Amino acid sequence: MTTAVVLFTSDLRLSDHPPLRAALRAADEVVPLFVQDPGVRAAGFEAPNRRAFLADCLASLDAGLRKRGGRLVVRSGPVVRETAAVAAECGAAEVHLAAGVTRYAHHREEGLRTALEKDGVELHVHDAVVTAVAPGTVVPSGGSDHFAVFTPYFRRWSDVHLREPLGAPRKVRVPAEVRSEELPRRADVPDVSPDVPKGGEDAGRRLFQRWRREDMAGYEDDHDDLPGDGTSRLSPFLHFGALSPAELVHLARERGGAGAEAFVRQLAWRDFHYQVLAARPASAEKDYRTRHDAWRSPKQAEADVTAWKEGRTGYPIVDAAMRQLRAEGWMHNRARLLTASFLAKTLYVDWRVGARHFLDLLVDGDLVNNQMNWQWVAGTGTDTRPHRVLNPLVQAKRFDPQGDYVRRYVPELREVAGRRVHEPWKLPAEQRAGLDYPEPIVDLDEGLKRFKQARGRE
Incomplete structure (x- = not known):
C-alpha cells in the first residue's frame, strides 16, 4: 500500500x-x-x-x-x-x-x-x-525576468493556454492510523469583525455562481459603483484558495461579454502582482521604485493616522470606507484606492503603515496583492503615473453621487440630504452642531501642495 x-x-x-x-x-x-x-x-x-x-x-x-x-x-x-x-x-x-x-x-x-x-x-x-498563470510563465522580450507594466503583461497573459480545470476527486482514502488534532472553530476566535462572511469552498462556489448569473454582465459598467457594490466579493475565497483562479477564468470566458472580460482582467491583475513579487520579493516591505520619500514621522502623523483608521477624518467617503473595513473585514476596491491615496499622498504617511492596518483587518489580506496595490497607489510601485492623487471629493461625487454608500457606513450623516453628505462642513452651523461628526483633519489643497513639494513636483 x-x-x-x-x-x-x-x-x-x-x-x-x-x-x-x-x-x-x-x-x-x-x-x-x-x-x-x-x-x-x-x-x-x-x-x-x-x-x-x-x-x-x-x-x-x-x-x-x-x-x-x-x-x-x-x-x-x-x-x-x-x-x-x-x-x-x-x-x-x-x-x-x-x-x-x-x-x-x-x-x-x-x-x-x-x-x-x-x-x-x-x-x-x-x-x-494559487494563480491562473504561474509567475515566470510569460516574460518580456529583452531579458527581464518580469513585466513591470500591466498592459503588455495582460496581452501576453491572455495568450497563455490555461489547463482545463480538474474536477473534485470521487474518493480519497486516508490511512486510519494518522493522528489529527481538532479543527479550529470560528467560534473560538476572538475579536472578529461583526460582518465577516462565511468561508469555504462550497460558500465560494455558491457566491460565484450567483454573481455570474445575476451581476457579471454588468461588471464592466458597475464595478466602481460604491453603493451598488457590483463586485464579486470573491477575493477572500481566492486568498485562501477555496476557489481556483484558473477555473474562474474558464467559467467567465464561457459566459462571455464585456462584464466577463472585465472580471478576467481583474484576475490577471492578481497574477500580475504575483509575478512582480516573485521576481522582487523584497517589495513586500521595500519600495519597488523608490521616490526618495521622506514620509512624516510617526509622531508627526499619529493623530492623523488614528483618525484615518477610525474613520474620523472628516471626509465622509474616506470614513465610510474605513468603517466598512472594520465592520466587514473587506472593502470595495474603489474605496481601497481612495483611502490609500488619502493616507499616502494627502496625509503623506508611509504606505507601509496603511498596508499593515489593512492586513490587520482584511479577510483577503494577501501579502502579495495588498502590498503591491499599496505601492501602486503610493507611486512607489508599478503605476505609470506615480504622482497622481485621488481627490476624495471628486471620487465621492463620481462613485457615490447621492451619498448612499456614505450613509450606509456613517450613521451620523444619514439624515443629510443629497450630495451635501460629502461636504458636511458646508452645512449651516445649526445642522453641523448636531451631527457629532469631525471637521476635516487636513485641507486637500494643502495636502496636495505638501505631497508635490515632497516629490519635487513644485
Missing part, C-alpha cells in the same frame, strides 16, 4: 487541485494535511478575521473529504517538522504542495525539500494552483 501527503496551504479546495490529483494518481492512500504554523502568527499575518474565515475553509475542506471517504489531518507546529513527521508516520514516498511566491513560501519549500530528502521522500511543487 503506497501513501502520499498533500500539504494544503493557500489552496483549501477539492475542485481543480493539481497537487491532490497528482498524489491520488501516485499512491493508494493520501494524507490531506494542514499545518497550523506558528511562523505565520509570529510574522503578524494571523489576523482574527482571517483566522475565522480560515476555520470555515478548513471545516468545508474536511466535510468535502469526508463525503469522499477521507478526512483532513490537522497538526500544529513548524510546518517543515510537522510535514516530515506525518510523512514518516505513514511511510509516504511523496509530498505534494502548491508553489508560493513570498519569501516565507520559498523558505518553506526549501526547508521541506531538505528535510524530506534526508528521509528519502520526494517533494513535488505544483505551479498555477
Whole structure:
C-alpha cells in the first residue's frame, strides 16, 4: 500500500487541485494535511478575521473529504517538522504542495525539500494552483525576468493556454492510523469583525455562481459603483484558495461579454502582482521604485493616522470606507484606492503603515496583492503615473453621487440630504452642531501642495 501527503496551504479546495490529483494518481492512500504554523502568527499575518474565515475553509475542506471517504489531518507546529513527521508516520514516498511566491513560501519549500530528502521522500511543487498563470510563465522580450507594466503583461497573459480545470476527486482514502488534532472553530476566535462572511469552498462556489448569473454582465459598467457594490466579493475565497483562479477564468470566458472580460482582467491583475513579487520579493516591505520619500514621522502623523483608521477624518467617503473595513473585514476596491491615496499622498504617511492596518483587518489580506496595490497607489510601485492623487471629493461625487454608500457606513450623516453628505462642513452651523461628526483633519489643497513639494513636483 503506497501513501502520499498533500500539504494544503493557500489552496483549501477539492475542485481543480493539481497537487491532490497528482498524489491520488501516485499512491493508494493520501494524507490531506494542514499545518497550523506558528511562523505565520509570529510574522503578524494571523489576523482574527482571517483566522475565522480560515476555520470555515478548513471545516468545508474536511466535510468535502469526508463525503469522499477521507478526512483532513490537522497538526500544529513548524510546518517543515510537522510535514516530515506525518510523512514518516505513514511511510509516504511523496509530498505534494502548491508553489508560493513570498519569501516565507520559498523558505518553506526549501526547508521541506531538505528535510524530506534526508528521509528519502520526494517533494513535488505544483505551479498555477494559487494563480491562473504561474509567475515566470510569460516574460518580456529583452531579458527581464518580469513585466513591470500591466498592459503588455495582460496581452501576453491572455495568450497563455490555461489547463482545463480538474474536477473534485470521487474518493480519497486516508490511512486510519494518522493522528489529527481538532479543527479550529470560528467560534473560538476572538475579536472578529461583526460582518465577516462565511468561508469555504462550497460558500465560494455558491457566491460565484450567483454573481455570474445575476451581476457579471454588468461588471464592466458597475464595478466602481460604491453603493451598488457590483463586485464579486470573491477575493477572500481566492486568498485562501477555496476557489481556483484558473477555473474562474474558464467559467467567465464561457459566459462571455464585456462584464466577463472585465472580471478576467481583474484576475490577471492578481497574477500580475504575483509575478512582480516573485521576481522582487523584497517589495513586500521595500519600495519597488523608490521616490526618495521622506514620509512624516510617526509622531508627526499619529493623530492623523488614528483618525484615518477610525474613520474620523472628516471626509465622509474616506470614513465610510474605513468603517466598512472594520465592520466587514473587506472593502470595495474603489474605496481601497481612495483611502490609500488619502493616507499616502494627502496625509503623506508611509504606505507601509496603511498596508499593515489593512492586513490587520482584511479577510483577503494577501501579502502579495495588498502590498503591491499599496505601492501602486503610493507611486512607489508599478503605476505609470506615480504622482497622481485621488481627490476624495471628486471620487465621492463620481462613485457615490447621492451619498448612499456614505450613509450606509456613517450613521451620523444619514439624515443629510443629497450630495451635501460629502461636504458636511458646508452645512449651516445649526445642522453641523448636531451631527457629532469631525471637521476635516487636513485641507486637500494643502495636502496636495505638501505631497508635490515632497516629490519635487513644485
